[in-house]
Amino acid sequence: MVEDVVRTLGFLCMGSRLRRIGERLQADTQQVIDEAGLGIQAGQYPFLAAIDRAGPLTIGELAQAVGITQPGATRTTGQLLELGYVDMQPAPDDQRRRLVSLTAKGQDLVDYSKKVIWPRIAAAVADLCGDLDGPILEQLAAIEDGLAVAPLARRSPVKEET
Amino acid sequence: MVEDVVRTLGFLCMGSRLRRIGERLQADTQQVIDEAGLGIQAGQYPFLAAIDRAGPLTIGELAQAVGITQPGATRTTGQLLELGYVDMQPAPDDQRRRLVSLTAKGQDLVDYSKKVIWPRIAAAVADLCGDLDGPILEQLAAIEDGLAVAPLARRSPVKEET
DNA sequence: GGATGTTATATAACGTGTTATAGATTAAAT
DNA sequence: ATTTAATCTATAACACGTTATATAACATCC
Numbered sequence: 001m002v003e004d005v006v007r008t009l010g011f012l013c014m015g016s017r018l019r020r021i022g023e024r025l026q027a028d029t030q031q032v033i034d035e036a037g038l039g040i041q042a043g044q045y046p047f048l049a050a051i052d053r054a055g056p057l058t059i060g061e062l063a064q065a066v067g068i069t070q071p072g073a074t075r076t077t078g079q080l081l082e083l084g085y086v087d088m089q090p091a092p093d094d095q096r097r098r099l100v101s102l103t104a105k106g107q108d109l110v111d112y113s114k115k116v117i118w119p120r121i122a123a124a125v126a127d128l129c130g131d132l133d134g135p136i137l138e139q140l141a142a143i144e145d146g147l148a149v150a151p152l153a154r155r156s157p158v159k160e161e162t
Numbered sequence: 163m164v165e166d167v168v169r170t171l172g173f174l175c176m177g178s179r180l181r182r183i184g185e186r187l188q189a190d191t192q193q194v195i196d197e198a199g200l201g202i203q204a205g206q207y208p209f210l211a212a213i214d215r216a217g218p219l220t221i222g223e224l225a226q227a228v229g230i231t232q233p234g235a236t237r238t239t240g241q242l243l244e245l246g247y248v249d250m251q252p253a254p255d256d257q258r259r260r261l262v263s264l265t266a267k268g269q270d271l272v273d274y275s276k277k278v279i280w281p282r283i284a285a286a287v288a289d290l291c292g293d294l295d296g297p298i299l300e301q302l303a304a305i306e307d308g309l310a311v312a313p314l315a316r317r318s319p320v321k322e323e324t
Numbered sequence: 325g326g327a328t329g330t331t332a333t334a335t336a337a338c339g340t341g342t343t344a345t346a347g348a349t350t351a352a353a354t
Numbered sequence: 355a356t357t358t359a360a361t362c363t364a365t366a367a368c369a370c371g372t373t374a375t376a377t378a379a380c381a382t383c384c
Binding site: 010043 | 168205207223287306
């Protein structure tokens with residue numbers, strides 16, 4: 001049995017580690033979705049949820065809402081279009097923007113998911129995290145906020161720009 | 163300004179969120195490495211650290227040590243070979259196994275990194291996480307252990323296999 | 325009102341993880 | 355001993371993120 005260096009090295013490998021856990025969680029989430037017989041990828045859900053919450057959004061707004069870059073949003077939106085869950089049309093006032101909205105099929109999926117799938121996933125994750133010492137979600141938020149204030153490179157002691 | 167749905171949805175999107183933060187941290191880490199003028203990728207470091215800690219390891223052991231799948235380990239090892247940081251030769255007792263070891267150049271890089279780079283990165287991450295309520299590293303460990311015991315699908319209430 | 329710059333989306337090329345599968349070597353079984 | 359099964363690494367195909375850049379539409383300035 002080999003030691004898990006990422007775990008052993010602590011803060012040094014926290015990036016790798018968060019990613020690794022995130023990937024694992026998403027894979028597990030996918031399994032729950034598949035078991036429910038839904039033809040959708042876990043990573044596509046936030047897009048649908050964003051539109052459901054805020055109404056039709058442009059590609060750029062979707063990218064912001066789900067926290068990825070614009071080309072990624074373009075691609076995932078293309079997949080959702082292909083699957084028939086969303087519709088896309090130029091914004092009336094600005095032909096550059098494409099407004100992405102839910103189709104009836106997409107709204108059905110969201111409604112069903114909100115009722116059946118999402119609570120199940122959230123409950124499973126809560127169960128997993130329930131026994132933790134601290135409020136993990138707030139800590140993640142604090143990390144995100146901290147990174148927004150000053151990236152790691154600006155926190156490494158070599159460049160004391162006092 | 164559009165709301166961050168991944169953040170808003172909490173436990174439901176924790177997978178995406180952890181991944182997102184991990185990617186951001188790794189990108190920031192890469193910047194620190196680049197500023198130090200080292201020609202290496204952040205994701206390659208755990209491989210070197212694993213060999214440094216445990217001595218020569220096989221591809222499979224490396225995969226285990228850094229927590230990815232074997233094909234990923236094969237690829238990254240190939241890159242490190244190309245860069246001249248590691249050497250690879252068949253295990254004497256079993257021709258299927260390939261023992262990966264540090265070259266002099268690789269050991270130099272590790273020694274320098276241990277002294278200069280890694281403490282800098284670890285300090286920056288610790289600074290980022292310092293003000294948190296709870297011990298984030300232990301919480302991550304608890305999540306990993308929890309997933310090992312029962313994946314999400316086995317924690318979702320639909321399949322009560324009592 | 326035409327040149328110039330800016331903004332929004334699309335596309336290309338790449339990085340790094342995954343799963344599925346092939347090839348080579350070792351172990352086991354008849 | 356030869357066949358069969360198991361193990362280890364390599365390779366192929368794909369998923370999904372990134373950066374860099376092209377194209378189209380809008381805004382501005384003379």
